[in-house]
Amino acid sequence: MHLSQSAKSHLSSFAIFMAPLVIVKLASVMLGVSGPSAAKAALNPENDNTVTTAALKTNSSVPTEKERQAAQRVADLRELPFGPSPLYYPPGQAAAQPKEAVPPLPDISPTFHVNAIFVTSTTIIAIIDTKPYKLGDRLANTGWVISDIDNDKRVVSIYDPKSGRVVTQNVDAPTSRRP
DSSP: OOOOOHHHHHHHHHHHHHHHHHHHHHHHHOOHHHHGOOOOBBBOOOOOBBBBBHHOOOOOOOHHHHHHHHHHHHHHHHOOOTTTOOOOTTOOOOOOOOOOOOOOOOOOOOOOOOEEEEOSOOEEEEEEEEEEEEEEBBTTTOOOOEEEEEEETTTTEEOTTTTTOOEEEEEEOOOOOOO
């Protein structure tokens, strides 16, 4: 029997889609019934809709103190009219006390002297304590950053990223020496 190309194509598509279903069905027959249809729970005799705690317990050992406390906490939360709250503590339990606040360290501003400001065609350079710095450079061994160099006002501002403080310093005036 010869099948046309179209019939072969339809048959192969059907086989591809049916293969997983056949495999699953064969596996369930070989392995037996499992999953939700085979699941069983011991029901509470007074109420057929609730599962007893004995049915849920897989280990027959005596519960630990932590397990008892957890079970009591769940029972307490179920009795609340407004639902569980992380701020609720049953009577006899105290909320964790906050740690004492550590006093902030005193802010110590670095002392620096602006010797000069130079303007080039591409950048502005400030000479601070005889060393050249550009905008964004860190001031030597302090952690402070050069945040502004204003040639018109002849000032340099530095910024401390930790505290957010800004310190501004004018260019030192030249000292006059008279003979």
